[in-house]
Amino acid sequence: MVSYKITVKTGDKKGAGTDANVYIILHGKGTQTNKYTLDTFFKNDFERGNIDNYSVDSEVNIPEVQRIELWRDAYGLFSNWYLDLIEVTNLATNITSIFPAMKWIKENQRYFFNHINTCLPQNDPFKEERMFELQSMQRDYQIQVKVPGLPAQVKELPDDERFSFDYQFNIGLKGKIYQVESQRLVLASGVEWKDVEDVKSVYTPVFGIPQGSKTFNDDAAFGRQRLNGLNPSILNLCTNIPESFGVTETMVKPFLEGKTMKQAMDAKRLFIIDLAILEGCPTTGDNIMTCPFALFYFNDAKCLMPIAIQLFQKKGPCNPVFLPSDPTYTWMLAKMWYSLADSTYHQSLTHLNFTHLMMEGISLASKRNLAPAHPIMKLLNAHFLYLMAINSLALGTLINPGGAIDKVSSAGINGHFHIMKKSMAFWRLDIHGSLPEDLKRRRVFDQSVLNGAYHMRDDALLLYDAIRTYVNKYVVHYYSAHNSLTTDYELQNWGAELVKSRDEGGIGILGVPNNGKFVATDQLVLALTAIIYTCSVGHAAANFQQFDEYGAPFHYPYFMAGSPPKDKNPVTIETVLGSIANRMKLLETMTINKVLSEKATQSLGDFEKQLIVDPPAMKIVEEFQQNLREIGKTIDERNKERKHPYDELLPSAIPNAISI
Numbered sequence: 001m002v003s004y005k006i007t008v009k010t011g012d013k014k015g016a017g018t019d020a021n022v023y024i025i026l027h028g029k030g031t032q033t034n035k036y037t038l039d040t041f042f043k044n045d046f047e048r049g050n051i052d053n054y055s056v057d058s059e060v061n062i063p064e065v066q067r068i069e070l071w072r073d074a075y076g077l078f079s080n081w082y083l084d085l086i087e088v089t090n091l092a093t094n095i096t097s098i099f100p101a102m103k104w105i106k107e108n109q110r111y112f113f114n115h116i117n118t119c120l121p122q123n124d125p126f127k128e129e130r131m132f133e134l135q136s137m138q139r140d141y142q143i144q145v146k147v148p149g150l151p152a153q154v155k156e157l158p159d160d161e162r163f164s165f166d167y168q169f170n171i172g173l174k175g176k177i178y179q180v181e182s183q184r185l186v187l188a189s190g191v192e193w194k195d196v197e198d199v200k201s202v203y204t205p206v207f208g209i210p211q212g213s214k215t216f217n218d219d220a221a222f223g224r225q226r227l228n229g230l231n232p233s234i235l236n237l238c239t240n241i242p243e244s245f246g247v248t249e250t251m252v253k254p255f256l257e258g259k260t261m262k263q264a265m266d267a268k269r270l271f272i273i274d275l276a277i278l279e280g281c282p283t284t285g286d287n288i289m290t291c292p293f294a295l296f297y298f299n300d301a302k303c304l305m306p307i308a309i310q311l312f313q314k315k316g317p318c319n320p321v322f323l324p325s326d327p328t329y330t331w332m333l334a335k336m337w338y339s340l341a342d343s344t345y346h347q348s349l350t351h352l353n354f355t356h357l358m359m360e361g362i363s364l365a366s367k368r369n370l371a372p373a374h375p376i377m378k379l380l381n382a383h384f385l386y387l388m389a390i391n392s393l394a395l396g397t398l399i400n401p402g403g404a405i406d407k408v409s410s411a412g413i414n415g416h417f418h419i420m421k422k423s424m425a426f427w428r429l430d431i432h433g434s435l436p437e438d439l440k441r442r443r444v445f446d447q448s449v450l451n452g453a454y455h456m457r458d459d460a461l462l463l464y465d466a467i468r469t470y471v472n473k474y475v476v477h478y479y480s481a482h483n484s485l486t487t488d489y490e491l492q493n494w495g496a497e498l499v500k501s502r503d504e505g506g507i508g509i510l511g512v513p514n515n516g517k518f519v520a521t522d523q524l525v526l527a528l529t530a531i532i533y534t535c536s537v538g539h540a541a542a543n544f545q546q547f548d549e550y551g552a553p554f555h556y557p558y559f560m561a562g563s564p565p566k567d568k569n570p571v572t573i574e575t576v577l578g579s580i581a582n583r584m585k586l587l588e589t590m591t592i593n594k595v596l597s598e599k600a601t602q603s604l605g606d607f608e609k610q611l612i613v614d615p616p617a618m619k620i621v622e623e624f625q626q627n628l629r630e631i632g633k634t635i636d637e638r639n640k641e642r643k644h645p646y647d648e649l650l651p652s653a654i655p656n657a658i659s660i
Contacts, residue, residue, distance in 0.1 A: 002061040005089040006054040008038060010046045011082035011102075012164040017048040019076025020107065025069040026088060028062030032069075046081060048165060063090055065097040067114050074107040081105045082159075086113070100611050102381075103372075104159045117373045118614045120478065121490045130371045134490075141367045145502050146395065149421035151357040152507045154364050154388050161388040167600060171393075171660075175595050181206040182587035191582050196573060199553065202583065207590055211545075212552030217332045219324060223296060223304035224453075225339075225556070226273065228646050230542055230549050231346035232456045233432075237443035238265055238272040238295065245274075245293040246315035247308040251323055255297055255307040264297060268449050271296040271304065275341045277349075277422055279313050284412035290341045290564055302452045309334045311564045318566045327570035332554075336579065337564040340410060340557050343550065346542070347409070347558070348416040349423050352399065354432065355539040355658055357420075359384075360391050361507040362498065362531055369494035375478040375617070376491060379471070379528065382607040383535040386659035398592070408581065408589045410559045428511025433530035433538075435464040455646035456541055459638070462631045463537045463604075463649060468529040470624035475521050475528065477616055485518055492518065536604050540654040546593040553580035558589055596660055604628060604654040 004026060010016055022045075026033040036056045039045060045052050065088045072081055083101040097115035105111060112129055124130050144155035154161070163171075185202055193199055196216075203209045215221040226235050241247060241261070249261055256264050264270040278291040295308040309322045311334065322334035363384040370377035398404045399413060406412045411419075431437045439445035439457060447458060479485045486492070495516030500506020513523035549556040559581040565571065581589060602608050605625040612621055628651040639645035647653060 001057055001059060003091045004033075004056050004058065004065070005087075005091055006036075006038065006056060007087040007089075008046065008052045008054070009084040009086075010048060010050050010052070011084045012049040012167075013082045013159075013162055014165040014168065015048075015078070015080050016082035016165070017050070018046045018072065018079055018081035018105075019044075020046075020072040020079040020081060021075050022046065022072045022081070023070070024086075026058070026060075026062055026065045027067035027069065028060075028064070029066060031060055031062060033058045033060045033062070061090070061092065063093045064095045065090065065115060067112060068099050070105065070111045070113065071109060072105055072107060079107060098613050100609070100613065102160070102609055102611070114373065116614050118375050118378055118478075118612075118617065119373055120484060120488050121371065121374065122484075122487050124371075124373065130373065134369070134371050137371075138368050141364055143364060143368075143505060143507070147417060149424065150417065151353065151424070152361045152364065152502050153357065153391065154360065157388055157392045161386075163386055163389045167386065167659075170600060171595060174598065175591065177206065178591040178594050182584075182591055185587060186584050189583065191584050193577055193580075193583065196554075196577060199577075199580075199586075202587055202590065203551075207551070207594060208547075210551030210555075210590075211548035212555035216554060217328070217335075219305050220303045221555070222306050222335055222339075224644060225342075225549075226271075226294075226296065227304055227450065227454045228456045228644075228648075229556070230545050231342055231350050232454075232541065233350060233438060233442075234273050234275070234342075234345065235271050235296070235442065235444065236273065237268060237449065238270040239443070240265075241272075241295075242274065242293065244313050244315055245272075245295075245310055245321075246319075247293075247295055247310065247321045251321055252295065252297075252307045255305065255324060257297075257300060268443075268446075269298040271298065271444075271450075273342075275345055276313055277419060278341050278344065280418075281344070281411055282414040282418050283410050284406060284415075287410040287412075287560070288563055289344065289411055289415060290337050292338045292341050294338055298450055298453070304450065304453060306335065309338050311337050320566075320568055322565070322568070326568050329571045329573055329576050330565055330568055333565050333571055333576055333579065336554065336557050336576070337560060339555070340560045343556050343558045344409065344411045344415065345419065347405070348411070348419045351539075351542045352394075352416070353420045353423055354427060355534055355542060356387070356391055356394070358427065358433075358509070359531065359535050359539075359658055360387055362509065363387050365494055365497045365507045369497055370490050372611075374490055375474070375614075376494075376524075376528070378611040378617075379474055380531065381611055382609050383532050383657045385601065385608055385657040387535070387657055390659060404588065404592050408559060408585055408592070424508075426510075429509055429530050430511035430513055430526060433511070433534050434526065435460055435533060435538075455638070455642065455644075456649065459631075459635050459646065459649040460537055460541065462634065463628075463651070463654075464529070464533050466624065466627045466631060467532050467537075468525065469627065470620065471528045471532065472521075472525045473620045473623070474617060475525050477620065479521055479524075485521060485524065491524075492516075535657050536654050537649060539658045541648060543660070544597050544599060544648060544653065547590065547597040550593045551586075551590045553586055557581070559585060598660070599653065599655055601655045601657065601659045603652045604656055605651065607656060 022038045086099045089096040099113035140158040142155040273294045281289040290311045293310045312319045498509045499516035502508035605628045
């Protein structure tokens with residue numbers, strides 16, 4: 001007679017607990033136990049978030065349990081059950097086997113979970129069961145293009161993708177707190193602003209003070225935004241002035257520290273942003289959207305300074321080039337109308353389309369084609385946590401007609417969709433999703449360029465390299481056998497669905513290495529590194545400063561009233577004040593971005609779903625975690641030397657996934 005300790009962890013999702021009867025059979029090599037009912041007399045087993053322990057005795061001694069067979073009936077009013085994991089310990093040998101589940105257990109359906117069940121499909125001894133599981137996943141995870149011209153998404157949110165109860169409750173609670181405070185402030189002070197100081201009155205202890213509000217009409221701060229703000233991936237080294245940009249040598253000569261424009265270009269100190277993609281962008285009501293050029297000079301003090309802004313693409317007398325030497329508030333207004341375009345680009349593309357929606361399609365293809373036992377699925381799964389759930393929530397409240405974006409932005413939902421559709425023609429996983437390649441495309445990869453100022457680039461490269469090293473070790477571990485990559489039919493199906501056009505029912509991702517036909521490990525490493533980087537570091541850089549930026553309407557407006565300046569005549573501060581969002585609109589913007597800016601899940605490398613249990617792979621994870629700790633120390637040291645520290649990419653500040 002041998003005793004087994006069975007530990008069962010029920011998940012924390014809403015409705016995860018069950019009143020059903022749960023049965024288990026333990027399997028070893030060529031042997032198995034009888035069926036056991038997991039039940040504790042006079043105890044309500046399997047409650048949400050609980051851990052239950054059971055002891056069973058058997059004549060069958062399995063020194064190390066290799067497999068469990070599990071099922072439940074439909075007994076009770078609440079029979080649904082979300083199982084996190086089961087651990088089985090043979091008390092005679094003291095060997096514990098771990099069986100991660102992370103899924104809803106359906107009634108009267110038999111589930112088999114293997115100890116260290118990581119294997120390629122061609123090596124799986126239970127191929128039929130694996131195929132059946134994938135077919136079930138494909139029924140649950142169906143592809144749909146919900147908005148024509150935009151990325152593919154999951155048709156209906158599967159139960160396994162829903163938020164945990166606590167996570168969803170906390171999001172709702174925080175939003176309610178900020179909404180109540182907003183209502184109080186509007187009732188107390190009205191909708192319209194009295195003066196510039198009145199804007200600061202909304203920064204109560206409930207909301208806090210956004211960092212962007214601590215400067216006012218500051219050119220150096222405007223330059224830092226382009227490097228280390230929410231949208232740091234559109235700045236290009238300037239090698240020529242576009243024909244439609246009316247800036248001249250005479251205009252900018254006072255701002256180049258004695259250099260000509262050519263000398264500044266040759267010294268790699270002139271930079272440009274061209275937001276032509278916003279030309280023709282629809283707006284809400286009578287609002288106007290700019291599509292500007294902005295020219296910057298990196299000066300001897302290592303500050304990136306704006307030196308010329310043209311608000312529309314076609315040069316002409318009604319579309320002047322604004323300069324720092326223009327009247328104070330005229331120049332300020334030009335910067336604000338530039339920032340309106342920048343923030344619209346950020347929200348629609350850098351944040352929403354290039355992280356949330358693109359990665360949902362990739363997550364969807366992964367779950368449809370890679371069985372839970374597949375090593376690549378185990379690698380990626382932690383980086384897809386709550387992604388489909390947060391996108392589903394956003395589609396119902398933020399990015400829908402009449403939703404929050406329609407209410408608080410100049411572009412509205414139609415403008416955002418317009419820009420997003422344009423971007424689908426050029427975004428590539430191997431370029432825009434690969435940090436080094438994106439930096440090289442913009443000619444800012446060399447760290448001698450913008451040296452000492454481009455903190456986002458410098459810190460992000462450390463993290464990208466750490467992820468690439470981690471992924472490379474992991475991939476090489478599982479694909480060391482000859483032809484193991486090309487004969488992995490699940491992986492090849494995944495690649496094929498990623499690149500298959502959305503019109504034909506695929507995901508339609510451009511730039512998947514070798515068009516999704518993986519024949520070399522470096523191709524797979526590039527794709528996986530880009531996915532993990534985008535889901536973690538890329539999203540963090542684009543997301544967690546949102547309250548600090550959008551909460552300051554003079555610093556990063558998402559809405560502008562009236563018309564952009566058409567000449568260089570002086571304007572008053574009252575004109576500037578009248579152009580920003582009113583109190584109600586700003587508070588709604590602050591509420592949304594306060595919730596979006598609060599990290600609520602675990603840090604990069606500290607996985608909520610620890611599905612990697614194969615000892616050699618676990619060692620690779622531990623090495624990754626150690627590397628991240630060292631990077632954290634490096635960034636801390638860098639920040640001691642920086643005049644303006646950049647904390648956004650400390651590994652501890654980066655979640656594993658796009659979960660908010």
